Structures are given as structure tokens and as C-alpha cells.
Amino acid sequence: MLLLFGINTNNLVCFNTTHKFALLKIILNNMKVKILLPLLSCFMLLMGAASFAQTGTIRGTVSLSNDEIADNISVTLKGTKIGTVTDAQGNYEIKNIRPGNYTLKASVVGFSPKEEIITVTAGKELLVNFTLITTSEALTEVFVKGNANKYTKAESQYVSRMSVKNLENSQVYNVVTKELIKDQLVTNQDEALKNVPGLYQLWAATNRAGDGASWYSLRGFTTQSLVRNGLAGKVNSNTDAVNLERIEVIKGPSATLFGNVVSSYGGLINRVxxxxxxxxxxxxxxxxxxxxxxxxxxxxxxxxxxxxxxxxxxxxxxxxxxxxxxxxxxxxxxxxxxxxxxxxxxxxxxxxxxxxxxxxxxxxxxxxxxxxxxxxxxxxxxxxxxxxxxxxxxxxxxxxxxxxxxxxxxxxxxxxxxxxxxxxxxxxxxxxxxxxxxxxxxxxxxxxxxxxxxxxxxxxxxxxxxxxxxxxxxxxxxxxxxxxxxxxxxxxxxxxxxxxxxxxxxxxxxxxxxxxxxxxxxxxxxxxxxxxxxxxxxxxxxxxxxxxxxxxxxxxxxxxxxxxxxxxxxxxxxxxxxxxxxxxxxxxxxxxxxxxxxxxxxxxxxxxxxxxxxxxxxxxxxxxEGGSLVLKQFDPERANQFEFGVKANAFQNKLSATISYYNIKVKDIVTSDPSLPNASIQNGTQFSKGFELEITANPIPGLNLLVGYAKNDSELNDLRPITAGPENLINYWFSYNLQTTKLKGLGLGFGGNYGDATYVYNAGPTETFELPSYSVVNAALYYDQPKYRVSLKVNNLTDELYFNGYSTINVQAPRTLMGSIAYKF
Missing domain, CATH: 2.40.170.20 (TonB-dependent receptor, beta-barrel domain)
Structure with a gap:
């Protein structure tokens, strides 16, 4: 039998629940005010316990048939508004369900939904697991256990526009996940893109109409964020991160599927x-x-x-x-x-x-x-x-x-x-x-x-x-x-x-x-x-x-x-x-x-x-033309890339890696004609080759890491172009959250970026201007619970003076602190 505990002025007294209403009346009429509140609290706990005894709970895990993290999967009771979504490990739990027969449904876009008829029993917990199959795999089910490598989300419906997994795709692309954005307390797109190997910001958004968005260097060439959900979606300011599910950076000349208007020779940035x-x-x-x-x-x-x-x-x-x-x-x-x-x-x-x-x-x-x-x-x-x-x-x-x-x-x-x-x-x-x-x-x-x-x-x-x-x-x-x-x-x-x-x-x-x-x-x-x-x-x-x-x-x-x-x-x-x-x-x-x-x-x-x-x-x-300036229509420039490498997704997606070497040649570039001022000639050739590496891993429960490295060697008419950015770039981020202690949900993050010295003016050996190399370190502390999250972030922990630029000198922010509190419902 359930027991109700109350506190009088001297000791702890136990009451039988069959007398709870009579006792409540006595309390209201006779007890002192200082005793009333604890007793009312105990009464509410009793009522909650009685209510719990009349309801049931459903919990379980959702797995996906490819290598994606099974997070944010919708799990609902059909015909009701009762439901939830899975966490970063694919787990879900639905509490306080009245007894009865239901149809439990798990679904997400791009996968065939699964349903199961269940019976909820009062006071009991029901375990129901699902495996969702991609639409293209509906005829040949494949079981892949869920994982907790939250910094990888390799599968994309946009990169090839076909149902091709990352390990089946010959193109290289990197993904900045919403979990990484959350752990780093990222508030805008520019911050998020610092997690992409080989992507270097040349300058921040100017907000000007026409071309005011941020400019980046990617594989030696300039690019901007011009694609949203696979189509044209330009902004001229630094996009707020509140609507970002993830960011995909698709590497190399990508005109075949996206066209040349929204992509560059280095690649493109797609906001999802x-x-x-x-x-x-x-x-x-x-x-x-x-x-x-x-x-x-x-x-x-x-x-x-x-x-x-x-x-x-x-x-x-x-x-x-x-x-x-x-x-x-x-x-x-x-x-x-x-x-x-x-x-x-x-x-x-x-x-x-x-x-x-x-x-x-x-x-x-x-x-x-x-x-x-x-x-x-x-x-x-x-x-x-x-x-x-x-x-x-x-x-x-x-x-x-x-x-x-x-x-x-x-x-x-x-x-x-x-x-x-x-x-x-x-x-x-x-x-x-x-x-x-x-x-x-x-x-x-x-x-x-x-x-x-x-x-x-x-x-x-x-x-x-x-x-x-x-x-x-x-x-x-x-x-x-x-x-x-x-x-x-x-x-x-x-x-x-x-x-x-x-x-x-x-x-x-x-x-x-x-x-x-x-x-x-x-x-x-x-x-x-x-x-x-x-x-x-x-x-x-x-x-x-x-x-x-x-x-x-x-x-x-x-x-x-x-x-x-x-x-x-x-x-x-x-x-x-x-x-x-x-x-x-x-x-x-x-x-x-x-x-x-x-x-x-x-x-x-x-x-x-x-x-x-x-x-x-x-x-x-x-x-x-004959010593005179004439208006001439030039042919299109042409870029060709050859690339090869290795992709891995092992240990049930606890380790994901991409290693690649690329070689890009652009010919028919229009440059200044030395024989006549203000004239142009189509004889330029640019070479860009390099090596890129990205590793994400979840080696032990609670520990997630991301490491990226890129080396780029670019040459335009025997000089390194100012569009190429630093020759060597490193990005990294490590986070760990406690798993089993009373402080479960407490996490620490640490990471940053390194870049070599880079030219922003290069007209030959005696006419160069460099931005110095930099090493920026960031740190974060957070406490994440089902209903709230508290975070603290420090950017540029060492207060380093550093710059970026594109024929310019742009100073970057010194040490900054940020705190955040979030309520989830």
C-alpha cells in the first residue's frame, strides 16, 4: 500500500492513504502555517504517485538503415497528439500514457515509417525499438545499429540528388551538424563554417546588395554561401544559426548538378x-x-x-x-x-x-x-x-x-x-x-x-x-x-x-x-x-x-x-x-x-x-586589337579536377573519416594584357592541388571529437593567388559530457583553428604583404538536461591579435565571453 509522509513540529509521522482526505481537512483547520506547505507538497506527491500508477511508459531506440544519427526522429501515438523525438543516441521515452491499445509510429523524412500495435498497461514500462529503412532500401532492409557520433551526419539528399550513401559517393563533402553548432554555442553561419577543413574566411559580410555576403577561400578559389536546401538561396548578411539543421560544404567544381552561377571551382556551401x-x-x-x-x-x-x-x-x-x-x-x-x-x-x-x-x-x-x-x-x-x-x-x-x-x-x-x-x-x-x-x-x-x-x-x-x-x-x-x-x-x-x-x-x-x-x-x-x-x-x-x-x-x-x-x-x-x-x-x-x-x-x-x-x-x-582597345567576347573559363581518396565509417559509426588528394586546373583565365594598359588577354592558367583530412569519432561514451586538416598549393602565373588563403589550415573540437554520475549532462568543449601566414598582396618577391599565422583557442562548458540547458563559451581564449583578408587587412575579435540559458518543452 502507498504511504503518505507528513511532518509535524517534532517528528515524522506516517499515514495510511485511505485516510488522506480526512487528514487533509484536519491539517487545514488545525495545523500551523509553517507545517501546512510541507504537508500539501506531500499530498501532491501522493496524488502524482497515484496518477503514475494509473498510467504507463513507452521507451526504446530508433535505428536507421544507413549511417545517419537517429536523432530528432518523430515517435507518436497515432490518432493523438502524444509523442516525442529521439535524442542524439536515438533513444526516446513517452510517459504518463493512459492504459489501452495504441498504434506507435516512428517516422522521419527520407525513410519509410514503421508502425507497431501496442498495449499500454498501468504502472508498466513497455520497450519498443524501431529500425527505419531509407525509401530506396525499402525492398532490401539493412540493419545498422544507432550511434552517438553526433559530429557526423554524412548522408545527404542534396550532394548527388540521388539515394547514394557517403561511402558510395565519389565526391568529398563535409557537414557541420546541429549538435556541433549547439556544443560550440554558435550563433551565426560564419562561426559554424570554421569547422570545415580547408575553408577559410577571406572577409565577413559587408551587407551590401549584389555581393555583400561573406567571402571564403576553398581549394584555392573564392566562394560564397549561395545555396539553400540545394537551390539558390543567397543572403547578403551573416546568416543567423537559429534555422540551421546543418551546413554542407561540397568540395570541388560542382557545376554538373548545381550550375556555375551558385558554385565555384573550389566548391559550394549549402545551408540545410x-x-x-x-x-x-x-x-x-x-x-x-x-x-x-x-x-x-x-x-x-x-x-x-x-x-x-x-x-x-x-x-x-x-x-x-x-x-x-x-x-x-x-x-x-x-x-x-x-x-x-x-x-x-x-x-x-x-x-x-x-x-x-x-x-x-x-x-x-x-x-x-x-x-x-x-x-x-x-x-x-x-x-x-x-x-x-x-x-x-x-x-x-x-x-x-x-x-x-x-x-x-x-x-x-x-x-x-x-x-x-x-x-x-x-x-x-x-x-x-x-x-x-x-x-x-x-x-x-x-x-x-x-x-x-x-x-x-x-x-x-x-x-x-x-x-x-x-x-x-x-x-x-x-x-x-x-x-x-x-x-x-x-x-x-x-x-x-x-x-x-x-x-x-x-x-x-x-x-x-x-x-x-x-x-x-x-x-x-x-x-x-x-x-x-x-x-x-x-x-x-x-x-x-x-x-x-x-x-x-x-x-x-x-x-x-x-x-x-x-x-x-x-x-x-x-x-x-x-x-x-x-x-x-x-x-x-x-x-x-x-x-x-x-x-x-x-x-x-x-x-x-x-x-x-x-x-x-x-x-x-x-x-x-592592333594596338587599340576593342570590346571582345571571351570564351568561358574551364576548370577540371581529378581527386582520389579513402572514406571510412567503422565501429557502428563511432569513427568516420575522409582523406583525399585533389588536383584542379583552370585554363583560359582572363588577365591583364602587358602589351596595352586596360586591355585583357585570355591566357591565364591556375593550378590548385592539395590534401584534406577530416575525422569525427565517439571513442567512448560521452566523448566526441572532430579534427580537420587541409593543405593547399595554388599557383596563378607563377605566384600564389590572394584567393588561396593559408597553405595549411587546422580545425579541431573535443567535447566530453559525464555519463553516469549525479552530474550527468555536464560537458566540456575545447578546440580552435590554426592557419599559416597568407598573402593579401602578391605582385612578386619584392611586393608582398602577409597576414601572420594564427592559432585561436575556444572553450565551452555546458549542463544539458531534458528541460533546460545552460552554457558558457569563451572565444579566442588567449586573446590573440589575428587577421583575415582578401586584398584587405581585417582585424578579428579579441577574447569574448558568452553565456546561454535555454528552456526546452
Missing amino acids: TKKPFETFAGEVSYQNGSYGFNRLTADVNTPINDDNTALFRLNAAFGNANTFQDFGYSKSFFVAPSFSYKVNDKLTISIDAEIGNQDNSGMPLIYFGAAPSQLGISNAKDLDINFKRSFLGDEFVMNTKTLNVFAQALYQMSEKWTSQTVFSSSSNKATGLQTWFYLLPNQQLSRNAWDANGRDNAIEFQQNFNGDFNIGSMRNRFLVGGDIYYGSNNLVFKNIKNYAAYDVINYTGTAANYYDFNPTNVRNRISGNDNDPYTSNSAVTTYSAYVADAINITERLILSAAVRFDHFENQGSFDPLSGTEAGKFSQNAFSPKFGAVFQILKDQLSVFGNYQNSFKNVGFASAN
Whole structure:
């Protein structure tokens, strides 16, 4: 029989539960107030215990048939709103279920759902495990036990656009998981991408319309984050991490499936956003940190109807922060709604959006106004600048607005064929004053600004048909599809007359004119009827078709091939003053791709090789013809990559690794013609080769690690290009959380980044400027419980002065601290 414990003024008394109501009345009438509260608490505990005795519990583990982590899998009781999602180890638990017969369902996008009829008994715990099979494997079930290697999520529906596992894919790609983002207390995309081997940030987002997003170096070439859920999804600011499910960095020339508009020769960055699931859940968090950093986020998911066919999820963030300098701040809000509707067993429709607004007064980029030999220095560490000074007289604010919309209709045509219809729209608008500096001799800076207003838009429509069938004994995963892309830019720049600097300031010692450079004075200098703005109106359209096939010659040998045809139309630059267009042209291009994979150990170890191709439409430029400048249409540049390596996923996914060597050659690059000033010639060749390594592991329960290394050797006309970044890059992160003690959930993280010295100016042996090597260390401490999480993060623990740049010198933040508290429901 259950017992009720109460406390009187002297001792502990035990009461039989059959008398609990009579005793409660006596207590209320006679006991002192100081005794009442403990007794009421005991009464509530009794009632809870009695309620528990009348309900049951279901728990278990969900495993996936491929190598993915079985986290965030929806487990529900059909016909009710009762359910939960699995944790990072694939475990789930549903409590307080009334006795009766139910149908328990486990489901997630991309896998065939599983159902089991169960009986819940009062006071009993029921164990139910599931194994979900990928849609393409529904006819041949494979059991792979769940794992806790939370820093790997190798499988992707976007990289090959086919149901091809990582170990079957000849292409190299890296994934930043949401678990890593959470452990590192990452708040934006730039921070998250520091975990990708070989990816180096050249400069942060400028928020300017047209090309204001962050620039990166990847395998020796520049790239930006232009892809969202596999299609065009550009932003001109540093994207908030609140809506990131993961980030995929796809390596090498990838025009075959993605086209050349959103990818570069080094690769592309694909943001994968959060999707709704079948149970009610959410999280609200608040972060506070150094230099006035404040950020509030919310993630709420709910089914809309009783049968869980209509689902809705909303992610939102609001934040503001200052910089470590005397002027500079940012303020932003970001909202990302997502909706999906399962029309029937064959058709699912989904639509989501990103709505963002950011005011940014960031740190101006420092360019070279003179050659290093004239400056008398060749390394940023020798600059006698106090970088806590902004050299601004007030806040110069650029406002950026973003609206991205993504819609998809996924239709199961048959057991072997699937249709995917996708639409994406990306719109960015930016207005405000933007500043930059030029480094001059005699320890001086020229201060410059323009009024930069504009908008850019991109629309992409894509249709894919996927087949998974056998020809004889050989399995074929087949893709045929096409897309239409349209992008436009409308930009207006109004500079100080004759593109002059506002003023020149001494960057050491006292500067009497320090505060003169402010928005009011700059706007007064820019204004004037005789100061015409520079306008640019351009648009491009591509019509593309592609086909790809991955064929199992044997169970372990997989050959793949793909080809893409692009018809590219550049509408040129439109001059509204004269009503004329200039530089209009069209070109056609084919992009082939080949790959081979042999699995030495089935689903554990494979060797691979690939050939990939890409191109760049150059268009018109001035050329030398008989000693005179003429406008000439140049051929597209061509890039070819050969790569080979090893992929591993062993010990039930507790160890995952990719090792590769690549060699990229780009020919027909347009460079300056030495025989005539302002003329161009198409004779440049760039070589880029290197080695990359990434290892993620979960060697013991609670310990997770990520280690990445990249070495890149690039050469353009016998010089290392400034787009290449450091030759050697290292990234690492280790985390450990206690498993069995009373402090289970307490974790510690430690990691950072290293980069060699890198050129930001390279015109030959006597004309170079370097950014020094750097080693940045970060640490995190967190306590994670089912209902809440408390975290503390320190970035740049050693307070190192370091830089990045792309023909610029951009100082990075000193030591910063951040704390976070999150409530989960």
C-alpha cells in the first residue's frame, strides 16, 4: 500500500492513504502555517504517485538503415497528439500514457515509417525499438545499429540528388551538424563554417546588395554561401544559426548538378534548414556576452491537425551587439516559418521562408592605397595601429532586408520512381552608407564612403525524376532533371565627387580630425546636382538539363557518371539614361562528371576517385586589337579536377573519416594584357592541388571529437593567388559530457583553428604583404538536461591579435565571453 509522509513540529509521522482526505481537512483547520506547505507538497506527491500508477511508459531506440544519427526522429501515438523525438543516441521515452491499445509510429523524412500495435498497461514500462529503412532500401532492409557520433551526419539528399550513401559517393563533402553548432554555442553561419577543413574566411559580410555576403577561400578559389536546401538561396548578411539543421560544404567544381552561377571551382556551401516534425516541441533561449551581445531565440514545432499530416515549425531570433571598437554595432531579427502537408501516402508538399532584417555598422575593410614597398612594411603584425579605434566619427549603418522562399512537392510515382518539383526565390535589399579605408605611406589612412543602395533577386525552378531499379543484377540509381535560373541586380552607388577620399587621417597618435568622418558630413559631401550616381542593372538566365547514374557493377564496385548542359544568357548592363544595353551575350556549355567507388569493407571502408568539371562565363572585356582597345567576347573559363581518396565509417559509426588528394586546373583565365594598359588577354592558367583530412569519432561514451586538416598549393602565373588563403589550415573540437554520475549532462568543449601566414598582396618577391599565422583557442562548458540547458563559451581564449583578408587587412575579435540559458518543452 502507498504511504503518505507528513511532518509535524517534532517528528515524522506516517499515514495510511485511505485516510488522506480526512487528514487533509484536519491539517487545514488545525495545523500551523509553517507545517501546512510541507504537508500539501506531500499530498501532491501522493496524488502524482497515484496518477503514475494509473498510467504507463513507452521507451526504446530508433535505428536507421544507413549511417545517419537517429536523432530528432518523430515517435507518436497515432490518432493523438502524444509523442516525442529521439535524442542524439536515438533513444526516446513517452510517459504518463493512459492504459489501452495504441498504434506507435516512428517516422522521419527520407525513410519509410514503421508502425507497431501496442498495449499500454498501468504502472508498466513497455520497450519498443524501431529500425527505419531509407525509401530506396525499402525492398532490401539493412540493419545498422544507432550511434552517438553526433559530429557526423554524412548522408545527404542534396550532394548527388540521388539515394547514394557517403561511402558510395565519389565526391568529398563535409557537414557541420546541429549538435556541433549547439556544443560550440554558435550563433551565426560564419562561426559554424570554421569547422570545415580547408575553408577559410577571406572577409565577413559587408551587407551590401549584389555581393555583400561573406567571402571564403576553398581549394584555392573564392566562394560564397549561395545555396539553400540545394537551390539558390543567397543572403547578403551573416546568416543567423537559429534555422540551421546543418551546413554542407561540397568540395570541388560542382557545376554538373548545381550550375556555375551558385558554385565555384573550389566548391559550394549549402545551408540545410530545419523542417517540421510530428510532435509538439520547442525551445526558447537567451544569450548574453561581451561587447553588449544579446540574442533571444525561439524554436516551436506543432502538428496542426489530429492525424499529423499538417505540420508547422517556426524559428526566430532577435539580437544586437557592439564591436570591440569605439564605434560599430549590429541589430537584427530573423524569422523562419516552415510548413509541410502530407496530402496522401504518395504526395507531400512543403513550403518555408526566411525573413531577415539587419542594421549593421561594422568595421571598415582596409585596402592597399600603395604598394608594400612604398608603405615600408610587409606584414600586418608590423602595423602600428591600435585596432580598438574604429577611425569612424559615428555609426555608419547599412540596412539589409532578406526574403527567401522555398517550396517543394515530393511525389512517389511508384516503388522505383520519385518526382521532386522545387521552387526557390531569393530577394535581398540594402540601403545605407558604407565605409572603407586605404593604407597609405607615413602611417596614414584615407577614409572613403559611398551611399550604396540596391537589390538583387534570384528565382530557380527545378524538376527531378529519381529512379532506383535493377538492370539484370546491377542496381541503378538514376537522375534526370532540369532547372531554370533567373538572377538580377539593380545597384546605385553615389560616391564623393570624382571618387575622392573624404579625408586622410594619421593612424598613430592624436588625430584632430578623428570625428569629422561621420554620416552627416559624408552625406553633405556626396550630395550635389552635379554628382551623378553610378548605376548598374544586370540580369542573367540559365536553362539547364542534366542526367546522372550510379550503377553497382558488383555489390562493392560503384561507377557513376553525370553530364549537364547549360544555355547561359547574360542580358548585359542596362543604362536607363540612354535606354541601351551593353555586354549582352549568350553561351552554351557541357559539364561532365565521373566517379568510381570500391568498398573494401562493405559499408565501412571505401576508396574513391572522381573527375569533375566547371566553367565561368566571362563575357565581354576590353582587348588589344592592333594596338587599340576593342570590346571582345571571351570564351568561358574551364576548370577540371581529378581527386582520389579513402572514406571510412567503422565501429557502428563511432569513427568516420575522409582523406583525399585533389588536383584542379583552370585554363583560359582572363588577365591583364602587358602589351596595352586596360586591355585583357585570355591566357591565364591556375593550378590548385592539395590534401584534406577530416575525422569525427565517439571513442567512448560521452566523448566526441572532430579534427580537420587541409593543405593547399595554388599557383596563378607563377605566384600564389590572394584567393588561396593559408597553405595549411587546422580545425579541431573535443567535447566530453559525464555519463553516469549525479552530474550527468555536464560537458566540456575545447578546440580552435590554426592557419599559416597568407598573402593579401602578391605582385612578386619584392611586393608582398602577409597576414601572420594564427592559432585561436575556444572553450565551452555546458549542463544539458531534458528541460533546460545552460552554457558558457569563451572565444579566442588567449586573446590573440589575428587577421583575415582578401586584398584587405581585417582585424578579428579579441577574447569574448558568452553565456546561454535555454528552456526546452
